[in-house]
Amino acid sequence: xxxxxxxxxxxxxxxxxxxxxxxxxxxxxxxxxxxxxxxxxxxxxxxxxxxxxxxxxxxxxxxxxxxxxxxxxxxxxxxxxxxxxxxxxxxxxxxxxxxxxxxxxxxxxxxxxxxxxxxxxxxxxxxxxxxxxxxxxxxxxxxxxxxxxxxxxxxxxxxxxxxxxxxxxxxxxxxxxxxxxxxxxxxxxxxxxxxxxxxxxxxxxxxxxxxxxxxxxxxxxxxxxxxxxxxxxxxxxxxxxxxxxxxxxxxxxxxxxxxxxxxxxxxxxxxxxxxxxxxxxxxxxxxxxxxxxxxxxxxxxxxxxxxxxxxxxxxxxxxxxxxxxxxxxxxxxxxxxxxxxxxxxxxxxxxxxxxxxxxxxxxxxxxxxxxxxxxxxxxxxxxxxxxxxxxxxxxxxxxxxxxxxxxxxxx
Amino acid sequence: xxxxxxxxxxxxxxxxxxxxxxxxxxxxxxxxxxxxxxxxxxxxxxxxxxxxxxxxxxxxxxxxxxxxxxxxxxxxxxxxxxxxxxxxxxxxxxxxxxxxxxxxxxxxxxxxxxxxxxxxxxxxxxxxxxxxxxxxxxxxxxxxxxxxxxxxxxxxxxxxxxxxxxxxxxxxxxxxxxxxxxxxxxxxxxxxxxxxxxxxxxxxxxxxxxxxxxxxxxxxxxxxxxxxxxxxxxxxxxxxxxxxxxxxxxxxxxxxxxxxxxxxxxxxxxxxxxxxxxxxxxxxxxxxxxxxxxxxxxxxxxxxxxxxxxxxxxxxxxxxxxxxxxxxxxxxxxxxxxxxxxxxxxxxxxxxxxxxxxxxxxxxxxxxxxxxxxxxxxxxxxxxxxxxxxxxxxxxxxxxxxxxxxxxxxx
Numbered sequence: 141x142x143x144x145x146x147x148x149x150x151x152x153x154x155x156x157x158x159x160x161x162x163x164x165x166x167x168x169x170x171x172x173x174x175x176x177x178x179x180x181x182x183x184x185x186x187x188x189x190x191x192x193x194x195x196x197x198x199x200x201x202x203x204x205x206x207x208x209x210x211x212x213x214x215x216x217x218x219x220x221x222x223x224x225x226x227x228x229x230x231x232x233x234x235x236x237x238x239x240x241x242x243x244x245x246x247x248x249x250x251x252x253x254x255x256x257x258x259x260x261x262x263x264x265x266x267x268x269x270x271x272x273x274x275x276x277x278x279x280x281x282x283x284x285x286x287x288x289x290x291x292x293x294x295x296x297x298x299x300x301x302x303x304x305x306x307x308x309x310x311x312x313x314x315x316x317x318x319x320x321x322x323x324x325x326x327x328x329x330x331x332x333x334x335x336x337x338x339x340x341x342x343x344x345x346x347x348x349x350x351x352x353x354x355x356x357x358x359x360x361x362x363x364x365x366x367x368x369x370x371x372x373x374x375x376x377x378x379x380x381x382x383x384x385x386x387x388x389x390x391x392x393x394x395x396x397x398x399x400x401x402x403x404x405x406x407x408x409x410x411x412x413x414x415x416x417x418x419x420x421x422x423x424x425x426x427x428x429x430x431x432x433x434x435x436x437x438x439x440x441x442x443x444x445x446x447x448x449x450x451x452x453x454x455x456x457x458x459x460x461x462x463x464x465x466x467x468x469x470x471x472x473x474x475x476x477x478x479x480x481x482x483x484x485x486x487x488x489x490x491x492x493x494x495x496x497x498x499x500x501x502x503x504x505x506x507x508x509x510x511x512x513x514x515x516x517x518x519x520x521x522x523x524x525x526x527x528x529x530x531x532x533x534x535x536x537x538x539x540x541x542x543x544x545x546x547x548x549x550x551x
Numbered sequence: 552x553x554x555x556x557x558x559x560x561x562x563x564x565x566x567x568x569x570x571x572x573x574x575x576x577x578x579x580x581x582x583x584x585x586x587x588x589x590x591x592x593x594x595x596x597x598x599x600x601x602x603x604x605x606x607x608x609x610x611x612x613x614x615x616x617x618x619x620x621x622x623x624x625x626x627x628x629x630x631x632x633x634x635x636x637x638x639x640x641x642x643x644x645x646x647x648x649x650x651x652x653x654x655x656x657x658x659x660x661x662x663x664x665x666x667x668x669x670x671x672x673x674x675x676x677x678x679x680x681x682x683x684x685x686x687x688x689x690x691x692x693x694x695x696x697x698x699x700x701x702x703x704x705x706x707x708x709x710x711x712x713x714x715x716x717x718x719x720x721x722x723x724x725x726x727x728x729x730x731x732x733x734x735x736x737x738x739x740x741x742x743x744x745x746x747x748x749x750x751x752x753x754x755x756x757x758x759x760x761x762x763x764x765x766x767x768x769x770x771x772x773x774x775x776x777x778x779x780x781x782x783x784x785x786x787x788x789x790x791x792x793x794x795x796x797x798x799x800x801x802x803x804x805x806x807x808x809x810x811x812x813x814x815x816x817x818x819x820x821x822x823x824x825x826x827x828x829x830x831x832x833x834x835x836x837x838x839x840x841x842x843x844x845x846x847x848x849x850x851x852x853x854x855x856x857x858x859x860x861x862x863x864x865x866x867x868x869x870x871x872x873x874x875x876x877x878x879x880x881x882x883x884x885x886x887x888x889x890x891x892x893x894x895x896x897x898x899x900x901x902x903x904x905x906x907x908x909x910x911x912x913x914x915x916x917x918x919x920x921x922x923x924x925x926x927x928x929x930x931x932x933x934x935x936x937x938x939x940x941x942x943x944x945x946x947x948x949x950x951x952x953x954x955x956x957x958x959x960x961x962x
Contacts, residue, residue, distance in 0.1 A: 155719050183952055192957040199953050207948030213718035215950045220723065230960060237958065300857075304850045307624035308566050312631065316849070406817010406846055435817055437845030438727070439715045444945035445857060446711075534855035537618030539626045541594055542610050546603040547648065549641060 144175050145241025145268075150182030150189070151276075152247035152254070153220060155213035155442045156290025157297075158455035159246060159276045163216065164209035165459020166244045166274065167197050173467050177239065185219035185245075186254060189231050194238075209456065212442030214246075222250060228257045235262075235269055242270045242466050246459075248277040252475050253499035259473040270466040273475040273495055274458050278441045280327035281502040284493040285477035289458055290441075292451030292529035294321075295331035297440045298375075302335035303536060305434070306342040306373050314430030315362055315372045315416055318343070319409045321440055323379040326350050326505040328440075330517045331526060332375035337536045342373025349379035350505045351514040353388060358412070359419035361515050366420065366429075378408060378435070388412075409433030448531040454478060454488060461490040486528030555586050556652025556679075558874075561593030561600070562687075563658035563665070564631060566624035566853045567701025568708075569866035570657060570687045574627065575620035576870020577655045577685065578608050584878050588650065596630035596656075597665060600642050605649075620867065623853030625657075633661060639668045646673070646680055653681045653877050657870075659688040663886050664910035670884040681877040684886040684906055685869050689852045691738035692913040695904040696888035700869055701852075703862030703940035705732075706742035708851045709786075713746035714947060716845070717753040717784050725841030726773055726783045726827055729754070730820045732851055734790045737761050737916040739851075741928045742937060743786035748947045753784025760790035761916045762925040764799060769823070770830035772926050777831065777840075789819060789846070799823075820844030859942040865889060865899060872901040897939030 147170040151159055163181075170179045183193040195216075208215050223231070235243065235258075245255045252273040259271035275282050278294035298320055309316045320329040326348025333346060344365045347353060365372040380388055389407050413433035420429040458476045465474060474492035481487040509521045558581040562570055574592075581590045594604040606627075619626050634642070646654065646669075656666045663684040670682035686693050689705035709731055720727045731740040737759025744757060755776045758764060776783040791799060800818045824844035831840040869887045876885060885903035892898040920932045 151722075155722050180955070181950070181952075183954065190960075192959065193954045194957065195950065195952050196955050199955075200950055204948050207946050208950060209948075210946065211718065211948045212715060214722040215948070217952070218722040233960065237960075300855055301850045304623060304852075304854045307622065307855075308849050308853055311562075311566050311625040311629040406821055406844075410817055432849070433817075434848030434850065435845065436848075436850070438719050438843065439712045439845065439847075441715075442719055443715045444711055444718075444947065535618050535621065536855065537615050537620075537622045537626070539592070539606065539611055539619060541592075541606050541628070543594065543604045544591070544607050544610075546605060548603065549601075549644065549648075 144177070146177040146239050147179045147242040147244070148182060148189070148194070148235065148238070148240040149179070149244040150185040150246070151214035151216045151218050152185040152245060152251040153218060154278070155218065156276050156278050157212040157293035157442050157447045158289055158452045159213065160211055160215045161209045161452050161455035162246050162274045162276060162289060162459035164205050165456040166463055168205065169460045169463035170242070171197065173463055180238065180240070181216045184217045185221070186223055186227070186231055187219040187221055189234050190227065212444050212447070223254055223257070225257065228254070228261055231258055232261050232265070232267065236267060241268060244272050244274060244462050246274040246276055248275070248279070249282055249498060249500055249502060252495055255473070256495035256499045259495060263472065271473040271495070272462040272466050273498065274462050275475060275477070275498070276455070278328055279322055279325050281325035281504070282498055283501045283503045284475070284497050286480045286488065287478060287529060289451060289455035291327060292448035293446070294328055294441055295526060296448045296530045296533070297443050297446045298328055298331045298436070299335045299530065299533060300446060301436060301440070302332040302343055302373065302375060303534065306335060307536070309342060309371050309373050312430070313371045314432065315366055315374070317374045317376060317409055317412050317416070317433040319376050319378050319433065319435040321436065322349065322377045324349055324502055324504070326377050329375050329377040330505055330522060333517050333519060333522060334526060334530070338538055340369055343375040344369070344372050345374045345515045346517055347374070347376045347380050347515060348505055348510060349377050349381060350507060351510055352383045353380040354382065355388065355415055359415055362416050363419060363423060376412065406433070406435045409435045448529060450529055450531055458490060465492050555588070557588040557650050558590045558653040558655070559593060559605070559646065559649070559651040560590070560627070560655040561596040561657070562625035562627045562629050563596040563656060563662040564629060565689070566629065567687050567689050568623040568704035568853050568855070568858045569700055569863045570624065571622055571626045572620045572863050572866035573657050573685045573687060573700060573870040575616050576867040577874055579616065580871045580874035581653070582608065584874055591649065591651070592627045595628045596632070597634055597638070597642055598630040598632055600645050601638065621863070623855050623858070634665050634668065636668065639665070639672055642669055643672050643676070643678065643680070647678060652679060655683050655685060655873050657685040657687055659686070659690070660693055660909060660911055660913060663906055666884070667906035667910045670906060674883065682884040682906070683873040683877050684909065685873050686886060686888070686909070687866070689739055690733055690736050692736035692915070693909055694912045694914045695886070695908050697891045697899065698889060698940060700862060700866035702738060703859035704857070705739055705852055706937060707859045707941045707944070708854050708857045709739055709742050709847070710746045710941065710944060711857060712847060712851070713743040713754055713784065713786060714945065717746060718947070720753060720782050720784050723841070724782045725843065726777055726785070728785045728787060728820055728823050728827070728844040730787050730789050730844065730846040732847065733760065733788045735760055735913055735915070737788050740786050740788040741916055741933060744928045744930060744933060745937060745941070749949050751780055754786040755780070755783050756785045756926045757928055758785070758787045758791050758926060759916055759921060760788045760792060761918060762921055763794045764791040765793065766799070766826055770826055773827050774830060774834060787823065817844070817846045820846045859940060861940055861942055869901060876903045
């Protein structure tokens with residue numbers, strides 16, 4: 141029996157903490173698949189296919205696969221390239237040249253779109269190429285799937301970070317603003333809500349891009365919490381905007397920082413902290429108000445050592461099941477999605493959804509899961525959704541701090 | 552036998568991940584000390600003593616002590632108050648009022664100074680008060696002690712963060728600048744060096760406040776790495792400055808200790824990223840250069856779930872040994888310090904050093920441990936110093952990525 145063709149796998153877009161679980165899931169299953177040929181890796185995704193930079197997993201050390209799987213960020217290296225039809229045609233030519241009959245591409249909705257174009261071109265030209273997309277994104281904004289591999293681990297990081305900042309803010313007071321990743325979808329910022337363990341724990345306010353942002357309402361919200369508790373912790377999505385997507389950081393402020401992008405810049409946090417400082421100085425004059433902002437930045441998406449075991453296991457399964465679906469052959473292409481099974485304990489299984497249902501489109505945080513105030517999430521809805529994806533969180537202990545009776549100082 | 556007096560413990564300054572290990576170490580040892588009276592906690596440090604807000608550890612749930620110990624950030628809440636003689640006199644009066652004969656204060660060198668003043672006043676007025684300082688600081692800049700409780704855990708966080716950013720940068724290229732805490736001392740920024748596991752791993756450049764910073768040299772350093780590797784990861788201390796402490800960023804906010812606010816703002820990172828962007832656009836025109844900066848901010852000092860077990864155990868021991876020293880009675884006051892014992896495997900023991908040797912002074916990162924280039928640390932010196940303090944780090948796995956031979960694309 142001749143082999144049914146070679147296998148090509150690549151990774152695309154921003155990294156996650158578990159993207160290599162999916163890669164190793166694909167590779168191990170492909171190496172074990174009946175009659176499989178070579179299992180090739182595209183170095184830097186489709187850029188490597190264009191440039192002819194591919195590796196062969198037969199050259200790799202299988203004893204290291206488990207460590208690679210546990211290491212965050214694309215082990216095959218990544219790319220941010222939105223291919224046009226010409227590029228996709230060249231990729232297809234390369235597949236023909238190398239007798240690649242199975243193509244697996246791990247990434248977000250742009251990656252699904254690339255996979256979709258290549259699949260369609262192959263079909264149109266009569267070349268038998270099975271094309272499967274494996275989802276990954278910390279943003280959790282892919283359609284159809286219950287949730288995305290990569291989200292649980294990023295959410296875990298954000299929760300632990302908010303636990304840290306809540307404990308810090310609790311001990312020293314003041315206002316702390318944390319900017320969380322998520323350009324269009326608030327899933328990751330919303331996760332911060334699960335940092336709350338005890339009464340009065342922050343984040344006390346949560347702002348998502350799905351709710352139009354008002355700077356005046358924001359500073360009034362912060363003032364109200366600050367007056368009540370003497371402190372306030374706020375989680376803000378980097379993607380917040382006013383009505384009709386009006387930017388919060390105006391061009392003057394952009395110029396002074398020399399930056400326009402949302403991540404990798406402290407501009408939004410500095411603007412919000414400045415607004416709170418000015419507001420508190422006006423409405424509560426006479427005392428100093430400690431206001432700080434931090435922008436969590438890139439570490440939240442691939443921090444080693446803060447990985448959800450559930451997320452890791454599911455990411456691995458998605459890779460395995462992509463190979464199984466390709467080998468089953470009843471669908472020439474598709475994206476692997478997760479379904480939450482009914483029952484008292486959490487369990488998820490995979491299924492195949494057409495690439496067109498995932499490509500390009502995004503899934504926002506549900507409006508019904510945000511409070512009418514627009515500054516929090518509905519815990520009854522969101523907590524049961526997110527908690528099973530995280531693994532066990534660190535336990536947080538407080539003292540009671542019940543003051544004893546003491547006579548006042550003698551004058 | 553009447554009790555020898557009551558015990559008062561407080562926490563001061565910025566939090567660490569293990570500051571409650573020390574607290575619980577003090578409390579458990581004091582509760583078990585022969586003939587001890589009440590064990591009281593100062594809520595918000597000396598501010599609580601002044602305000603009469605103290606708790607009694609007899610009211611606390613001992614079954615929760617272990618969880619409190621494992622929780623980052625001052626469980627007794629903290630304070631940033633630099634007391635004058637009048638305030639110290641009022642604190643001493645309160646100790647008299649409550650028959651406090653043992654005072655333990657957990658904090659940095661400002662806290663040691665406060666402890667020192669109170670101790671001296673007690674002695675001058677003939678009031679028998681044993682005053683012991685327990686060190687904590689993520690900055691690792693206290694004198695006498697080999698290292699500070701709190702540093703190992705913060706270093707572990709910074710290392711894992713740089714591992715994350717190195718993996719991210721490796722997969723997508725470009726220049727990534729990370730701003731690390733440390734106002735005057737580069738210990739925490741230097742820790743980033745231990746994120747390097749494989750050849751070409753970042754951080755490729757490390758800038759400490761102990762070496763005068765030059766923006767021109769900096770952009771040239773980055774350019775050289777970027778030309779060589781196509782990418783560059785940089786760790787920069789928030790405290791860098793030009794000759795004669797010239798500021799890199801002109802935005803000053805002074806706290807009650809006379810320190811400029813460096814954390815809680817993305818300004819320094821934005822300035823450095825902007826300079827690199829302009830430089831690369833000038834010297835390597837014609838292609839887009841991806842330059843990003845993140846300021847790690849407050850989460851690095853008390854992230855739950857990223858705690859060094861060595862640091863936690865030593866912090867606990869420091870608390871216990873402070874009580875032992877106070878009860879031993881051969882010294883009326885002191886600061887607990889760590890000594891690294893000679894021998895093939897790491898071991899540290901505590902000893903008592905006079906408060907005056909710790910108060911106010913700081914220990915910079917040794918000049919001999921920075922490279923002549925001024926942009927890295929000497930690993931032969933620093934690695935054996937830091938590594939035993941961290942616990943086991945996450946394992947990082949790379950693929951070989953050896954490209955296979957492929958014929959060029961057909962035209």
